[in-house]
Amino acid sequence: MLKTKKMMLLGSGELGKEVLIEAQRLGIETIAVDRYPHAPAMQVAHRSYVIDMLDANRLRYIIEQEQPDLIVPEIEALATSELVKLEDEGFRVIPTARAARLTMDREGIRRLAAEKLGLRTAGYRFADTYEQFVQAVKETGFPCVIKPLMSSSGKGQSVCRAESDIEKCWNIAMEGGRVQNGRVIIEEFIRFQSEITLLTVRSVSGTSFCAPIGHIQESGDYIESWQPHAMTQQQFDEAKHIAKTITDELGGYGLFGVELFLTDDGVYFSEVSPRPHDTGLVTLVTQNLSEFAIHVRAILGYPIPEIVLLTSGASRPLKAEREYEDYSVNGVEEALSVPNTQVRIFGKPVTKKGRRMAVALSTAASAEEARVRAKQALDSLYIEGE
Numbered sequence: 001m002l003k004t005k006k007m008m009l010l011g012s013g014e015l016g017k018e019v020l021i022e023a024q025r026l027g028i029e030t031i032a033v034d035r036y037p038h039a040p041a042m043q044v045a046h047r048s049y050v051i052d053m054l055d056a057n058r059l060r061y062i063i064e065q066e067q068p069d070l071i072v073p074e075i076e077a078l079a080t081s082e083l084v085k086l087e088d089e090g091f092r093v094i095p096t097a098r099a100a101r102l103t104m105d106r107e108g109i110r111r112l113a114a115e116k117l118g119l120r121t122a123g124y125r126f127a128d129t130y131e132q133f134v135q136a137v138k139e140t141g142f143p144c145v146i147k148p149l150m151s152s153s154g155k156g157q158s159v160c161r162a163e164s165d166i167e168k169c170w171n172i173a174m175e176g177g178r179v180q181n182g183r184v185i186i187e188e189f190i191r192f193q194s195e196i197t198l199l200t201v202r203s204v205s206g207t208s209f210c211a212p213i214g215h216i217q218e219s220g221d222y223i224e225s226w227q228p229h230a231m232t233q234q235q236f237d238e239a240k241h242i243a244k245t246i247t248d249e250l251g252g253y254g255l256f257g258v259e260l261f262l263t264d265d266g267v268y269f270s271e272v273s274p275r276p277h278d279t280g281l282v283t284l285v286t287q288n289l290s291e292f293a294i295h296v297r298a299i300l301g302y303p304i305p306e307i308v309l310l311t312s313g314a315s316r317p318l319k320a321e322r323e324y325e326d327y328s329v330n331g332v333e334e335a336l337s338v339p340n341t342q343v344r345i346f347g348k349p350v351t352k353k354g355r356r357m358a359v360a361l362s363t364a365a366s367a368e369e370a371r372v373r374a375k376q377a378l379d380s381l382y383i384e385g386e
Contacts, residue, residue, distance in 0.1 A: 011075030012041030095252025099124025157220030
């Protein structure tokens with residue numbers, strides 16, 4: 001019988017599914033954990049568990065029962081304080097338990113970046129109550145960006161453009177945050193030329209970077225990404241410096257998604273995820289190693305000698321417009337008729353309004369042409385349900 005390492009994935013969405021597929025290609029035994037049954041990664045894992053991911057006792061129980069060699073957090077809402085204790089007891093958390101704790105809390109990572117590391121960020125304030133929130137918004141000025149401290153895929157984010165928006169933005173943050181009645185961050189609105197994801201990997205081979213990925217977001221969730229994104233050499237050097245500074249501080253091995261704003265004044269740090277990034281789905285068709293393959297190689301301690309951009313590409317996610325218990329993703333044949341295009345259907349058990357259900361991935365001689373193809377493919381896809 002093959003002797004192998006055991007990987008436990010905490011969070012089992014479409015990104016985690018790709019991670020487990022790559023791990024299994026290298027002979028790893030995989031376990032998927034999430035808060036709902038039949039999550040995408042559970043469909044490919046050797047075993048799976050459904051638990052309240054914020055329940056520290058339940059999380060500890062399954063980790064002690066399974067004794068994984070690698071614990072790989074893939075979502076924000078976790079009992080991260082328990083992961084810190086488990087790491088102290090000898091379990092290996094990717095990239096580190098401290099990184100998981102800090103980056104799953106927007107306050108922790110923002111204070112680390114701005115106050116300890118001195119990186120350029122938007123101005124920010126925090127609020128625990130509606131009264132504090134109103135005061136912080138007025139002090140920050142309009143427009144400003146409102147985010148819950150803990151959320152996923154941009155849920156709960158909004159732009160407060162006037163005093164009349166204040167109550168609505170507060171309600172959006174409360175409804176979208178993974179922890180109800182939680183703390184809110186109020187950010188200065190940065191007028192940027194563009195925003196990018198710089199996928200950064202720490203491995204036995206050192207720190208490496210993928211070609212920059214441009215992306216467009218609505219309410220904090222991406223609706224399009226493309227690679228490469230055009231940057232000046234000065235911008236790219238500054239972006240790499242920021243990404244290396246923050247990932248060196250977080251430590252450990254693995255891939256990090258570093259989000260940055262490109263402005264007339266230079267490059268601003270926005271956020272960092274210590275795991276594959278949703279905008280990086282495009283690397284499934286553009287690179288010699290996808291972000292998922294890179295992540296798995298790095299955390300297993302394998303070398304990553306070179307990351308090569310093979311072609312330009314773009315991605316467009318298909319989002320559900322309403323909730324269905326039973327549904328189908330249609331128009332796949334038409335979408336696949338677009339040249340150099342792939343479609344990935346995530347297999348989520350039910351739809352919810354705004355939930356990503358599939359993605360169209362296209363390549364071309366230029367990022368601009370790939371974006372056109374990905375949009376054409378996306379326009380062919382639609383969801384039907386009951």
